[in-house]
Amino acid sequence: MIEAYAVADVRAVEDLARADLPEGELMQRASRGLAEVVLARLADAGHRRTGEPRVVVLAGRGDNGGDALWAAAHLAHSEVAVGVVTLGRPAAGDGDDADTARAAALEAGAVVLDGDDRAAGEQATALLAEADLVVDGLLGIGGRPGLRDDARRLVDAVPDDAWVLAVDLPSGADPAGESLPDDLAAQVIADETVTFSLVKPVHLLPATEAAVGRLTVVDIGLEDDGAGEGGALQRSGARPVVERLTYDDVRGLWPVPDAHSDKYSRGVVGVVAGSVQYPGAAVLSVLGALGAGPGMIRYLGPSDVQWLVHQRAPEVVTAAGRVQAWVIGSGFDLGSGESVGADALAQRERAHEALASDLPVLVDAGALELVDRLSGRDAPTLLTPHAGELARLLSTLRGEDVDRRAVEAAPLAHARDAARRTGATVLLKGSTTLVVDPDDGVPVRAQRDAPAWVATAGAGDVLGGLCGTLLAAGLAPRDAGSLGALVHGVAADRASAGGPLRILDLAAEVGPAVRSLLSR
Numbered sequence: 137m138i139e140a141y142a143v144a145d146v147r148a149v150e151d152l153a154r155a156d157l158p159e160g161e162l163m164q165r166a167s168r169g170l171a172e173v174v175l176a177r178l179a180d181a182g183h184r185r186t187g188e189p190r191v192v193v194l195a196g197r198g199d200n201g202g203d204a205l206w207a208a209a210h211l212a213h214s215e216v217a218v219g220v221v222t223l224g225r226p227a228a229g230d231g232d233d234a235d236t237a238r239a240a241a242l243e244a245g246a247v248v249l250d251g252d253d254r255a256a257g258e259q260a261t262a263l264l265a266e267a268d269l270v271v272d273g274l275l276g277i278g279g280r281p282g283l284r285d286d287a288r289r290l291v292d293a294v295p296d297d298a299w300v301l302a303v304d305l306p307s308g309a310d311p312a313g314e315s316l317p318d319d320l321a322a323q324v325i326a327d328e329t330v331t332f333s334l335v336k337p338v339h340l341l342p343a344t345e346a347a348v349g350r351l352t353v354v355d356i357g358l359e360d361d362g363a364g365e366g367g368a369l370q371r372s373g374a375r376p377v378v379e380r381l382t383y384d385d386v387r388g389l390w391p392v393p394d395a396h397s398d399k400y401s402r403g404v405v406g407v408v409a410g411s412v413q414y415p416g417a418a419v420l421s422v423l424g425a426l427g428a429g430p431g432m433i434r435y436l437g438p439s440d441v442q443w444l445v446h447q448r449a450p451e452v453v454t455a456a457g458r459v460q461a462w463v464i465g466s467g468f469d470l471g472s473g474e475s476v477g478a479d480a481l482a483q484r485e486r487a488h489e490a491l492a493s494d495l496p497v498l499v500d501a502g503a504l505e506l507v508d509r510l511s512g513r514d515a516p517t518l519l520t521p522h523a524g525e526l527a528r529l530l531s532t533l534r535g536e537d538v539d540r541r542a543v544e545a546a547p548l549a550h551a552r553d554a555a556r557r558t559g560a561t562v563l564l565k566g567s568t569t570l571v572v573d574p575d576d577g578v579p580v581r582a583q584r585d586a587p588a589w590v591a592t593a594g595a596g597d598v599l600g601g602l603c604g605t606l607l608a609a610g611l612a613p614r615d616a617g618s619l620g621a622l623v624h625g626v627a628a629d630r631a632s633a634g635g636p637l638r639i640l641d642l643a644a645e646v647g648p649a650v651r652s653l654l655s656r
């Protein structure tokens with residue numbers, strides 16, 4: 137599991153650690169680690185032109201700039217040509233004089249330009265044009281989203297083929313990972329981000345993660361080192377606010393049958409999905425659920441759709457009976473006004489019954505319209521909207537228009553609001569999928585496991601079925617949603633293998649994906 141800590145907690149942990157260390161020690165550890173990563177990337181021939189490698193360091197006035205300046209000094213002692221462009225008066229951090237880091241970089245042979253000086257502007261652009269690698273030390277966890285024009289001019293001059301390595305986080309990105317900058321161009325898009333001991337929300341959340349690139353964590357000694365004292369993190373009592381399941385977590389969470397299991401104890405999934413208009417969604421939901429290994433599936437829906445489901449999955453039972461969890465809504469065409477047909481009415485009735493039961497329910501797609509049926513529900517409930525569906529759901533809940541773009545600009549806040557208002561767990565689909573518990577004190581899960589090829593019709597139906605099997609096996613909605621998203625992503629990766637994928641292939645890869653994850 138990867139765990140991220142809120143910025144205020146990170147600062148508190150760093151303060152605790154600093155109290156036990158010589159002045160400036162944390163920044164020295166950070167900058168040495170940073171310089172090592174830079175050297176490792178330069179050693180990879182793909183990241184440099186011929187001749188002496190050239191690094192340009194952009195250093196802002198905060199401690200993020202301090203890290204970058206000290207790294208420049210360390211690098212200038214190696215066989216690397218180092219140019220530094222400072223913006224504002226750079227700090228040296230931890231009580232050191234600001235000029236010490238700058239002087240150290242100069243003394244080590246770096247070219248240092250004052251980016252605030254107009255005359256140096258052209259020189260800075262020329263330096264950047266030759267860079268193999270650019271270190272972005274403009275803003276760190278003290279940064280507000282967005283870049284000022286002076287910083288933006290520098291960032292615009294970074295050549296496309298330079299490796300952009302952000303210090304702590306890509307400058308301009310919201311450290312809390314909550315929202316996109318107003319102007320998307322006003323942030324650094326990094327190839328790699330080097331952070332220090334603790335992962336922050338910016339690294340895992342959907343609004344900011346894409347700008348982070350590859351995440352490298354350099355240990356500066358904030359966590360327990362096993363020596364018995366307890367690290368600053370442990371002593372601070374800070375708890376993570378964002379979590380990401382990794383492949384190694386699957387074994388501990390996945391419901392594996394044993395000698396005492398039978399098909400009922402493993403969990404029967406009731407699927408109420410599909411319509412005459414969208415019959416395929418029923419098939420995909422059922423196949424997603426089957427891939428995850430349920431005890432049994434009951435499918436309830438129009439007879440034509442039942443027939444289609446049986447063509448692909450003869451083991452599915454279509455008689456009514458007990459289930460351990462419901463999956464409702466994929467491919468619903470509930471109709472409205474006078475156009476409601478008998479099949480649609482019957483599906484609506486089944487969905488109402490599921491929501492009125494004390495069983496776990498996964499609510500997808502068309503069934504998200506039945507949000508008024510959620511009030512008073514105590515049983516575990518998992519809503520699985522994409523951004524457009526979440527916007528519609530919130531429009532209903534708030535009684536005012538919520539735009540899809542507003543959801544995309546601040547996904548976590550919107551998912552959180554829906555979870556609070558409905559009392560349900562909200563899984564917001566996207567390239568990074570969020571799973572938000574209605575209890576504010578529970579860390580958000582943020583999964584990013586799928587290739588973008590999976591953004592194709594039907595992928596969500598498979599996910600719904602898959603998560604439904606996990607609910608029926610007794611997993612809580614947060615675990616079912618995040619584990620389901622992880623396995624769905626791995627199955628998509630296997631089906632894609634770097635190219636386009638068919639959804640039936642994705643569904644067929646769910647079982648093998650689980651097998652490979654369990655045998656790690």
Ligand SMILES: NC(=O)C1=CN([C@@H]2O[C@H](COP(=O)(O)OP(=O)(O)OC[C@H]3O[C@@H](n4cnc5c(N)ncnc54)[C@H](OP(=O)(O)O)[C@@H]3O)[C@@H](O)[C@H]2O)[C@@H](O)CC1
Nearest residue numbers: 150162163166198199200275276277278279280282284304
């Ligand atoms: N703490 C530790 O022990 C360790 C910390 N470490 C490092 O310290 C970093 C945090 O440093 P930090 O707190 O100095 O904040 P940082 O982000 O560098 O600068 C903020 C400054 O920029 C300004 N500003 C803000 N937004 C702006 C904008 N959009 N456009 C323009 N200006 C803007 C703002 O000034 P203001 O405008 O608010 O007056 C403020 O002065 C952290 O990320 C890590 O790299 C490591 O060494 C490990 C040990």
Ligand SMILES: Nc1ncnc2c1ncn2[C@@H]1O[C@H](COP(=O)(O)OP(=O)(O)O)[C@@H](O)[C@H]1O
Nearest residue numbers: 522565566567586587588591593594595596597
């Ligand atoms: N760019 C992307 N990269 C990775 N996964 C994505 C991306 N866009 C969407 N997804 C995933 O694809 C699936 C799409 O689901 P959904 O929007 O419900 O589609 P449908 O309703 O057609 O089944 C979700 O699992 C979502 O997380």
Ligand SMILES: [K+]
Nearest residue numbers: 272275303305
């Ligand atoms: K930065």
